[in-house]
Amino acid sequence: MTRSITTQAETVGGAIKEALEILQLTMDDVHVHVKRPAGTSMFGLRKVLAEVTVNEKEKKESVQEEAEEILAGVRIHNERLEVRFGKQHYPIIVPSTGVELRINGTECTERTIVLSTDSVECSARSEDIAAHFVIRLDEHLMIATAIVTPGKRITRTLQDSPWKQVLNIQVSEKVDVYNELTTEQLVEELNNIGIDTGISLNGIRQAVNTLECTEIIVARGIPPIESQDARLDIHLNFKKLEDDEDEDELVDFREHNFIPTVKAGQLIATYIPAVQGSNGKNLKDETYKVKPPKDIIVRPLDTVDSVVHKLYAKIDGRPVIEWRSKLAKIYVNREYRHASNVNLESGNIHFEGDVWIGGSVHPSMFIAASGIITIMKNCTKASIRGTKSVFIQGSIFSSTVTVGIQEKVITMMVNDLTEVLLYLRNIESALVQIFTLRK
Numbered sequence: 001m002t003r004s005i006t007t008q009a010e011t012v013g014g015a016i017k018e019a020l021e022i023l024q025l026t027m028d029d030v031h032v033h034v035k036r037p038a039g040t041s042m043f044g045l046r047k048v049l050a051e052v053t054v055n056e057k058e059k060k061e062s063v064q065e066e067a068e069e070i071l072a073g074v075r076i077h078n079e080r081l082e083v084r085f086g087k088q089h090y091p092i093i094v095p096s097t098g099v100e101l102r103i104n105g106t107e108c109t110e111r112t113i114v115l116s117t118d119s120v121e122c123s124a125r126s127e128d129i130a131a132h133f134v135i136r137l138d139e140h141l142m143i144a145t146a147i148v149t150p151g152k153r154i155t156r157t158l159q160d161s162p163w164k165q166v167l168n169i170q171v172s173e174k175v176d177v178y179n180e181l182t183t184e185q186l187v188e189e190l191n192n193i194g195i196d197t198g199i200s201l202n203g204i205r206q207a208v209n210t211l212e213c214t215e216i217i218v219a220r221g222i223p224p225i226e227s228q229d230a231r232l233d234i235h236l237n238f239k240k241l242e243d244d245e246d247e248d249e250l251v252d253f254r255e256h257n258f259i260p261t262v263k264a265g266q267l268i269a270t271y272i273p274a275v276q277g278s279n280g281k282n283l284k285d286e287t288y289k290v291k292p293p294k295d296i297i298v299r300p301l302d303t304v305d306s307v308v309h310k311l312y313a314k315i316d317g318r319p320v321i322e323w324r325s326k327l328a329k330i331y332v333n334r335e336y337r338h339a340s341n342v343n344l345e346s347g348n349i350h351f352e353g354d355v356w357i358g359g360s361v362h363p364s365m366f367i368a369a370s371g372i373i374t375i376m377k378n379c380t381k382a383s384i385r386g387t388k389s390v391f392i393q394g395s396i397f398s399s400t401v402t403v404g405i406q407e408k409v410i411t412m413m414v415n416d417l418t419e420v421l422l423y424l425r426n427i428e429s430a431l432v433q434i435f436t437l438r439k
Helices: 012-023 063-069 183-192 201-209 406-438
Strands: 004-009 030-036 050-056 073-077 080-084 092-094 099-103 106-108 120-124 127-129 132-137 143-149 151-158 166-168 171-178 214-220 231-234 267-272 297-300 304-307 310-313 318-324 327-333 335-338 349-351 354-357 366-369 372-375 383-386 389-392 400-403
Touching (some): 004 012, 012 050, 073 166, 080 120, 120 151, 143 201, 183 201, 267 327, 297 304, 304 327, 335 349, 354 366, 366 372, 383 389
Parallel strands (some): 092 166, 335 354, 349 366, 354 372, 366 383, 372 389
Antiparallel strands (some): 004 050, 030 050, 073 080, 099 106, 099 120, 127 151, 132 143, 143 214, 151 171, 267 310, 318 327
16 A cells, blocks of 8 residues: 655645655655645735645556656757656756756756746856966975966766656766966966076976976076085005905905005095085075085195195005094004904904014914014914014914015915916806806
């Protein structure tokens, strides 16, 4: 059994809404019969309320009833709205974005029932969104960026639809992008925010021609050039090079004590003078000051030559650079002094010059020098090689002491043989690759 109710309100829509709330139904579940539209009495003295009857649909309707029901409907055909009415049924229109719906001259934006006495106008609304831009300055007022959004011309047309009692009107869109910005507009905006220098005409031309949302630099200040502090470039390696060592070879922990040495005439360091920077100016014509450079004082001692900011060793020995605040004192120490014992902790000693040992030399340790070697205590099962002379104040136990020019020759031969050994290893590696490919 279906339900039915008759309600009155100031408008037909209000009466239908009240009836639906009472029945707790939706528009798809009922038939609506408008008995009387809203209006006024004959002489216009009082309002006449709209009266509608809302009947609940039966769950199962015949094909004939469905055919009769479709007689009341609305459709879009050739971009025009067409409406037809049934005996007791009225079509409903739901406008979407971009649709302009007017009933009796009043614009409707929500779900609306159309009566046979209504004047209905429906059209697609086109839009023209102008291009616009925003000027943004960076934190230091050095760069002005134009954030450009091109314009859009949106042309909409009503989409055709079949007959429906409830029609949700849809539109199709065609979007044309254009940019009508001018150079004068951007320059005027820059002037308005106080920028009249550093304007980039090339950037402005890009901004007025782009068809994409983008950011373009349209003005740039004069950036400062920072000062460069004076410095001392060292041309020596104070760490032992390990690139040529084979990972598979045994490691001699006695050789960890690397003592940097120089030959007479070898470049030790280069003094790079300070360079004063230049001030900059931002887009507001404000000066951006740079800090003055920091200088250093280089003081070479009598064992170092200074030639046009370059520092060369006068003698063989150990280079020393001592820093005291901004003062750098550079000299070459002819003698290497080791006040304690020579053992695994200190490592072996190789030095171009004189060596002075304040303690003893432990077993299996090695000392080599191109000058005089002085050992203040004992020497046990060690190897000592000096080019000029060796002086041992304590006792010697089962040690090898070699003195003379042959030590220098041996050192040279060892260096040459090291290069030959590396060359032979490369040949061996190449032969292994050849035999592998032949297999």
